[in-house]
Amino acid sequence: MAPPAAQAGRPWLGAMPAGEGRTRFRLWAPDAREVLLELADGARHRLQRHDDGSFDITLAVRPGARYRYRIDGRDPVPDPASRWQPDGVHGHSVVVDPHAYTWQHAAWQGRPWRETVLYELHVGTCGGYAGVMAQLPQLVALGITAIELMPLNEFPGRRNWGYDGVLPYAAESAYGSPDELKALIDAAHGHGLMVFLDAVYNHFGPEGNYLHQYAETFFNADAPTPWGPAIDFRLEAVQRYFIDNALMWLHEYRFDGLRLDAVHAIVPNDFLETLRQAIYASVPAGRHVHLVLENEANQAFRLADGYTAQWDDDFHNALHVLLTGEEEGYYAGFSDDPTAHLARVLGEGFAYQGQADHRGHRRGEPSGHLPPTKFVVFAQNHDQIGNRAKGDRLSTLIAPEALRAALALTALTPMIPLFFMGEPWGAREPFLFFTDYAPPLDEAVREGRRKEFAHFAAFADEAARASIPDPNLPATFEASKSDIAASRQGEGAAFAQWFAGLMALRQARLVPALDDARMLGAQVLAPGAIVARWALGTRELQVEFNFGKADIPAPPAAGALLHAENATAKDSRLGPNALRVWLRDALA
Template identity: 65%
Template structure:
C-alpha cells in the first residue's frame, strides 16, 4: 500500500499494527470533545486546528466508543469503520490486520474486459452468501461484480441508499473482514469488485454529522433528500476523499460507481475526487470510476472518469420492449428506435436538446469511445422503482428478452446485468427498508403517492396493494437464489447466456479499446441497425427488430456470427429479413468503412 493511502485521515478511528488508535472528529463549534470508551472512561480530545479534535490511545480490537460534545448526549462516530450495534449503537475499533490477503499481487483488469453483474448483498445472503456465488459467476463469464451500497444503514435490510455511516460496511451482512475476504476471493477467481457509493446525500435516520458539524450541510441548495452536503468546505471534501481511498486501498475494491453525481454541488468536487484517487494509485493498478449522472456530462468522461451508466440506452430499449410511456419513459416515447439508434452511434440520446417537458440535458458525446458507456436492460433502479418490482422476464416474452439481452451483451459498450438475469430469474426486486416509526409509515405512504399519477395505480385500492417496503416479506420476496441456475429453465438460460459472453470475449474484448462507431439507422419504428469499426479494422454490425413485422436488412459485406430467433446457414446473405424479436450480429473483415 502506498504512503498516501496509509496515512490516517482526520475523521474516524484508525488502528495501527501495534494497537495504537488515532481518533479524529470534526466539530468546529465544540468547546470540549470527549472520547467515551466502553469501560466507562472518558478522555478529553485535543483541538488540532480547522475544527478537528484528535486523540491517540492504545485500544484492543472491538473496543466500543462514542463521542460527547460539550457535555451533550453521547453519539457514535459519523466516520465509524465498524458499527456492530446498528446506527445508534456504539462504534467499535476495527483492527488493522484482521484479514491477511492471499491475492496481494492483484492489479485489476482493463476496463475493456468488464462484464458487470450488479447485486444486492443482503438479497444474496450477506458477505458469506455472495462469496459462495463467486465461482459460479466467474464460470458464466462475468468479470466484475458490482455491490449495491454497503454504508451502515438503519435496521437489518435496505437497498443501501439510506446509508448514514459511509466508512462502516453494513453489519447485518457480516464483519468487515468478511467483506475483505469476499474481495480477496473474487480476485483469486479473476473477478473485479466494484462498489456503489453514495456521496450526494445521507439517509433519514442515524445521521449524526449535523450534531457534530452543522457546517457539513448547506440549506440554500435543496435536494430530494433534504439539505445539500457542503462540498465547498475542505473538511467535508476530506470526509469523502478519505472514504474513497479507504475502499480502494484497505478493502482493495477495483472501482467505484458514484451514485447520482448530478446532486453534488459544486460539481468541481468530482474533479477533485478523480485527481485525488488517481494520484494515490500505483502506476500499473486498474481502478475504474463510473458515474450515474442524469445531466449526461460527457466532459467528465473526457476529463478522466472511466464511464457512465447509460440510462438513455435502457429507457429507449424499455419503451421498445414493453410499450410503456409513463414516468421517465415519456421522454423516449416519441421515437424510441431513433433514441436507441443515437445511443448506439453516439453514446447519449440526450446531448443538449430538450426532452418532452422542455428540459435540456446532456452534452455532445459522439467523440467518446463506446466503452465510456455502461449499458443494461435492467438494474436495481429500473426493476425496483416499479411499484411491483417486476423484471422483464415477467413483462415480455422469452424471445423478446433474449434479443434485448443479446443486444446488451454484444454492443461494443460495457454491459451490466442485474442479479438473476443470467438465468432468467422471475422473482421481483422490490423496494425494501427496515425503518422505525414514524419513518416506516412515511415511506410506505410516500411510495404509494409516488405511483398515484400512473394509470395502473389511479385506483386507491390498487395503490394500497403496493408492497409495504417495511414488511420483511417484501425483502424476502426480493431475494435471489443462484441455485435456480442449476436446473430446468434456469440452466438453459445460463447455458445460453454463456454463449453470449463467449462471443463477446472472442470478438469484442480484444478489439474494444479503440472501437469507433460507423453510425446507426432506424429500419422501422421498432428496428435499428448499428455498425462499429473495431481496432483491428474489422466491422461489427448489430441489427434488432422489436416490431410486429419483419424488416429488410441493408447489405453488409460480412458473415452472420450470431443470431437470436433466426435460422440461417452461416453464409453471407443480402436481402435478409429480420423477423420480430430477431437479432443478428455480422462481422466483416478489414476494409473501407
C-alpha cells in the same frame, strides 16, 4: 487551517492504530465546544480541539474496543468515520485495525476495463458477504468478470437497498464483519473477478445522521436536493471526508472500482475532478482502478477528462419503451420516438446531448467522439426494476424471444454490459424496494412509496395503491431474493447456458479490439428496427435488430454472422424480436 492532503492509508478522521497498542481518535465537529470519548466500560476522555474544527486524542486502546462521542454534554453519538457498527447506526463504533487482514491474493492488479462484464447484486438478498462468496464460481461459469455491490455504508435496521446509509466508512454489519467483506473481495480476486462498489456521496439517509448536531456546515441549506440540504463540497474538510472514504475502499478493501451514485446532485460539481485526481494519484503503476459515474447531466467532458465510464440510462429507457410500450414516469422522455433515441445511443453514446426532455429541461453534451467503452449499458438494473411499484422484471413483462434479443443486444455491442442479479438465468422473482425503519418513519416511507405512484394509471385509485408491497415488511425483502441455484435447474439452466455462450463470444471476438473501438453511427430501418456499426480496429461490427411489430427488409449480409436471435444469416427479412450480429474482416 485546512485538513492535510489526502493519502491512501492515512485517513484524517476516525479511529486509527497509532502503534504500540495505541489508537488515535479524531472527529471533525466545528460547532462543538467540548467532545468526550466515551468507551464501553464507561471511561471518558476529553479530546483536544484544533483550529480546523477537529478534535483528537491518542489513547492506549486496541482494536475491538467500543466507543462513542459525547458532544457538549448531549447523548452519545457514533463516529461518523466509524469502520464498524455491529449494533447498528445508533450503537457503539468499534476500533478496527484496517491492515490486520492477511490477503491471499495480494498480487492482484485488477483487469483492464475492456474485459468488464458487470453483474450488479444486492449483498443482503444474496446471504451477506459469505453468501456472495459462495456464488463466485457460478458467476465465473456464467462469464461474469466483475461483480458490483450495491451500497454497503451502514444503514438503519437490517434490510435496505443501501442508499439510506449514514455512516459511509462502516461496511454494513448486517452482512458480516469488515474482514468478511475483505475475504469476499479476496476470494473474488482469486477467481479472476473484479469487485466494484456503489458509493453514495450525494446524500445521507433519513435516520441516524448525527452530523447536524455538531457540523451544521457539512450541509448547504441553499442547495436543496430530493434528500434534504446538499452536502457542502465547498469545504475542504467535507471533500477530505469523502476522498478518504474512496481511498479506504480502493486501498484497504482493494475494490477494483467505484460506481459513484447520482453525481449530478453533488454541489459544486467540480468536486468530481478533485476526487478523480486524488484517487488516481494514489494508484500505483500497473494497477487497474475504474471510476464509473451515474450522471443524469450526461456530462461527456467528465468521460473525456478521465472518468472510466458512465451508466447509460438512455440506452435502458429507450429500449424499455420499445419492448413494453410503457410511457409513464421517466419513460415519457423517450416515448416520442424511442427508435430514434436508441439509434442515437448506439451511434453516439447519449440520446440527450443538450436537447430538452419532456419536462423542458435541457441536459447532456455531444458524446459521439467518445469511445463506446465509455458507456455502461443494461436492459435492467436495481433502479429500473426496484423503482417499479411491484418490482417486476422484463422476464415477466415481455415474451421470451424479446428478452433474449434484448440481452443479446446488451451483451454484443462494444459498450460495457451490466446485468442485474438473476438476469443471466432469466429470473422472474421481483426486486422490490425494501427498508427496515422503526415508527413513525416506517409509516411515512410506506405512504410515500404509494403516493409516488398515484399519477400512474394502474395505481390511480387507493385500492390499487394499497396493493403495492410494504417496504418495511420482512416478506418484501424475502420476495426479492433470486436463488442462483436456479441457474443449474430446468429452464434456468438452459437460459444460463445460452447467456454464457454470449459472454464467451464477447470475450473472444469483441474484447481484444475494444481499446481501438469507435462508433460509426446507427440508422433507423423502421419503427423499432435499427442497424448500428462500430469500428473494432481494422474490422467492423454490425448489429441489426427489429423490436417492431412487423417484418422488415433485412440489411445485406455484413461479413461473418457472429450471433442471431430469431433469425438466420440467409433471411431476407427480419421479423419481430430478430437480431443479427456481423463482423467484417476489414473495413470497406
